[in-house]
Amino acid sequence: MKNDVIVVGAGGAGLVAALHAAQAGAKVRVLTKDYPTRSQTCMAQGGINAVLSHSKDDSVEAHIQNTLKSAHGLASPEAVKLLCENAPEAVEWLDSIGVQFSRTFDAKIAQRRLGGASGDRACYAQDYTGLKILHTLYDKVLASPNIEIDSERYLLSIIKTDDGKAVAGVAVLNKRTGEQEHYFASSVILATGGYARIYNTYSTNSIGSTGDGCAVAIHAGARLSDMEFVQFHPTALKNSSILISESARGAGGHLLNSKGERFVNELLPRDEVARAINDEMAKGEDIYLDIRHLGEKFIDEELPQERKLAQLYEGIDPVFDLIPIKPVAHYTMGGIEVDENSMTNIQGLFAVGECANHRVHGANRLGGNSLLELIVFGREAAVNAAKLAKNNTLKTPSLAKNDQWILKNYNANPEIDFYKVREELGDIFYENVGISREKHKLQMSLERVKEHISNLDKMGVVDSSKIYNTNLIEFLEFKNMLELARLVLNGALDRDESRGAHYRQDFPHEDEKYAKHTIVDFNGVVA
Amino acid sequence: MRIKIQRESLVEYVVPELEGATLLEVLNHIKTKIDPSFTYSSGCRSSVCGSCSVRVNEREVLACAHKVNDGDVVTPLKNLEIIRDLVVNMDKALSFNVASRAWLKPLSDTPNLSQEDEKINEIQSDCILCGSCYSACPVYAVNEEFKGPFSLTRVWKYVSDKREGDAKDKIDVIQTDGVWDCTLCNECTLVCPQEISSKADIEKLRMKSAGYGYSDPNFANMNFDGGLSF
Numbered sequence: 001m002k003n004d005v006i007v008v009g010a011g012g013a014g015l016v017a018a019l020h021a022a023q024a025g026a027k028v029r030v031l032t033k034d035y036p037t038r039s040q041t042c043m044a045q046g047g048i049n050a051v052l053s054h055s056k057d058d059s060v061e062a063h064i065q066n067t068l069k070s071a072h073g074l075a076s077p078e079a080v081k082l083l084c085e086n087a088p089e090a091v092e093w094l095d096s097i098g099v100q101f102s103r104t105f106d107a108k109i110a111q112r113r114l115g116g117a118s119g120d121r122a123c124y125a126q127d128y129t130g131l132k133i134l135h136t137l138y139d140k141v142l143a144s145p146n147i148e149i150d151s152e153r154y155l156l157s158i159i160k161t162d163d164g165k166a167v168a169g170v171a172v173l174n175k176r177t178g179e180q181e182h183y184f185a186s187s188v189i190l191a192t193g194g195y196a197r198i199y200n201t202y203s204t205n206s207i208g209s210t211g212d213g214c215a216v217a218i219h220a221g222a223r224l225s226d227m228e229f230v231q232f233h234p235t236a237l238k239n240s241s242i243l244i245s246e247s248a249r250g251a252g253g254h255l256l257n258s259k260g261e262r263f264v265n266e267l268l269p270r271d272e273v274a275r276a277i278n279d280e281m282a283k284g285e286d287i288y289l290d291i292r293h294l295g296e297k298f299i300d301e302e303l304p305q306e307r308k309l310a311q312l313y314e315g316i317d318p319v320f321d322l323i324p325i326k327p328v329a330h331y332t333m334g335g336i337e338v339d340e341n342s343m344t345n346i347q348g349l350f351a352v353g354e355c356a357n358h359r360v361h362g363a364n365r366l367g368g369n370s371l372l373e374l375i376v377f378g379r380e381a382a383v384n385a386a387k388l389a390k391n392n393t394l395k396t397p398s399l400a401k402n403d404q405w406i407l408k409n410y411n412a413n414p415e416i417d418f419y420k421v422r423e424e425l426g427d428i429f430y431e432n433v434g435i436s437r438e439k440h441k442l443q444m445s446l447e448r449v450k451e452h453i454s455n456l457d458k459m460g461v462v463d464s465s466k467i468y469n470t471n472l473i474e475f476l477e478f479k480n481m482l483e484l485a486r487l488v489l490n491g492a493l494d495r496d497e498s499r500g501a502h503y504r505q506d507f508p509h510e511d512e513k514y515a516k517h518t519i520v521d522f523n524g525v526v527a
Numbered sequence: 528m529r530i531k532i533q534r535e536s537l538v539e540y541v542v543p544e545l546e547g548a549t550l551l552e553v554l555n556h557i558k559t560k561i562d563p564s565f566t567y568s569s570g571c572r573s574s575v576c577g578s579c580s581v582r583v584n585e586r587e588v589l590a591c592a593h594k595v596n597d598g599d600v601v602t603p604l605k606n607l608e609i610i611r612d613l614v615v616n617m618d619k620a621l622s623f624n625v626a627s628r629a630w631l632k633p634l635s636d637t638p639n640l641s642q643e644d645e646k647i648n649e650i651q652s653d654c655i656l657c658g659s660c661y662s663a664c665p666v667y668a669v670n671e672e673f674k675g676p677f678s679l680t681r682v683w684k685y686v687s688d689k690r691e692g693d694a695k696d697k698i699d700v701i702q703t704d705g706v707w708d709c710t711l712c713n714e715c716t717l718v719c720p721q722e723i724s725s726k727a728d729i730e731k732l733r734m735k736s737a738g739y740g741y742s743d744p745n746f747a748n749m750n751f752d753g754g755l756s757f
């Protein structure tokens with residue numbers, strides 16, 4: 001099937017891209033491995049940063065400076081400028097399509113403080129900001145006759161033109177039928193999300209954040225960059241790793257140790273707060289988030305989801321109790337390397353959202369900037385992709401039709417259970433590739449990951465069904481994560497310094513020598 | 528602890544008793560430790576993505592929010608095509624959002640919303656499209672084309688919004704297989720994990736419809752034989 005633009009992934013980034021590509025006149029097909037409203041974006045809670053005309057004591061310049069400071073020299077000033085300057089319009093657009101932002105008493109969009117920000121800058125919809133943005137985008141996509149959504153299609157590979165120079169489409173697995181399907185277009189936008197599920201249960205993320213787009217892109221010849229930068233969110237529930245929004249601290253919540261003492265300025269950027277918590281935990285302290293003093297009325301009004309989550313998953317009521325927390329993997333700054341047009345080194349292959357590296361977050365992302373990124377760069381990517389599609393006649397590649405049931409490629413009687421390895425990988429990463437890293441443990445972890453990679457043919461898929469084989473999907477996701485795990489480790493080992501979220505206890509300071517991006521392709525380090 | 532799960536037949540599993548475990552944790556245990564061919568959906572594991580809705584003891588729940596009990600019987604959602612085990616096909620149900628035109632048609636200038644304006648449909652915008660209400664709705668037994676609780680809640684969300692530019696268009700399309708087909712039984716409200724009442728939203732849509740000159744067709748079609756003649 002032919003389209004002008006294919007979007008893979010239907011979270012916030014994918015849906016924004018679809019809307020703007022359609023608006024630019026393209027026929028758009030959206031392919032997603034689940035359903036659009038089930039994507040990671042629904043879990044974003046805190047808000048979306050924008051300096052609005054009514055924002056007090058704030059400026060676009062301050063937004064730019066805060067973002068650059070938190071990025072520790074690894075953000076592009078031009079990209080950050082574009083991000084922050086377009087923020088007010090991005091929020092106005094969301095307002096115009098129906099997002100239920102919380103309001104001030106004088107009928108303005110309400111804003112609150114998040115870590116690392118010098119002003120109350122995050123526009124929010126209670127603590128359901130991502131959910132309400134995602135669903136509004138979805139409704140808007142349904143209104144467009146030029147966008148078709150195909151749910152439950154799992155990305156297998158990028159199809160290129162016969163000369164190998166440009167993208168020509170994608171191959172996906174239809175989860176419902178087990179058939180491989182080919183979709184053709186001269187512009188493909190990857191919006192497939194991050195890879196924080198490498199940390200398995202030590203991640204706030206949905207089980208789908210397995211880095212599929214990054215893994216598929218590097219196989220197709222694209223480059224990935226800054227993969228070693230993984231953000232740990234300071235406050236996830238201790239038992240379940242479920243996120244408690246930074247807005248709880250923004251509103252005045254305190255972090256306490258077992259003695260009931262505060263030990264860090266709670267509104268520093270996430271890397272610094274997470275490290276402070278990690279240090280306390282290393283001393284044997286349990287850590288708690290305390291929002292009791294904010295009062296029941298405020299909590300029910302501004303943080304209703306946090307209360308619900310703490311009650312349901314930690315068995316405590318934050319109106320009356322301390323919330324036990326731990327930092328876990330939350331956001332991956334690294335991703336598919338793109339240029340100022342959001343395009344990869346493969347003609348027509350674009351990337352946007354968490355799977356891409358637009359060089360706006362650098363070594364540490366600020367809360368409220370990821371929802372913003374997907375609105376601003378979702379549009380940029382879409383406009384460029386639609387333009388390229390318009391000026392290009394797609395030559396359908398002479399692709400051998402692949403009717404073979406994909407399961408035939410995998411071991412049906414595995415000696416090694418990949419679910420166990422997946423669990424071990426998460427444990428290793430949390431222990432050795434987490435908030436505090438050092439050479440020896442990174443090397444050990446890399447050896448272990450390489451061993452698992454060489455054992456992949458001893459792992460496989462037990463379920464033989466063609467229909468909705470989640471054992472197969474989970475194995476493919478696991479393979480992608482294992483591959484990206486190696487790149488995260490390589491990057492972390494090569495970077496003998498500490499910068500943002502990458503903290504090496506054996507090299508605790510920033511080193512000018514490393515004020516550069518780690519760029520890799522399938523054959524190894526490019527730059 | 529024993530739980531039963533509807534697959535091709537009802538299968539009993541013996542699982543370790545974990546204090547306060549959610550059903551989703553138990554499903555994950557079965558999948559990764561007992562039978563990798565067992566099939567279900569999940570995502571955020573924090574009640575916000577709507578992937579893991581199933582029925583436990585004939586009641587719709589999110590697996591990630593249900594604390595599992597010995598003897599629980601787990602079955603897939605109703606009124607939907609079952610793809611495999613607990614996985615259902617949501618396409619038909621979601622198509623009613625399109626049929627109901629459940630999106631904002633913007634005005635040329637976006638009006639400012641006050642706190643009160645935002646509160647009017649705040650809870651309706653908490654919907655996670657888990658399909659629990661759709662499964663619990665008895666109307667599908669008699670009308671498969673019923674636009675249904677979550678789509679009608681979405682319509683209410685938009686027609687009650689000051690930013691909506693064409694409420695009448697939405698009210699027009701929900702007259703057929705829409706607001707008047709609901710029996711107001713309230714099952715949708717009772718199973719909603721986000722505490723939304725589609726029944727109440729449908730009642731509000733009926734009033735709104737009356738404002739546009741529509742009335743209950745069931746009432747109009749009633750035969751008053753033997754009643755007063757005018």
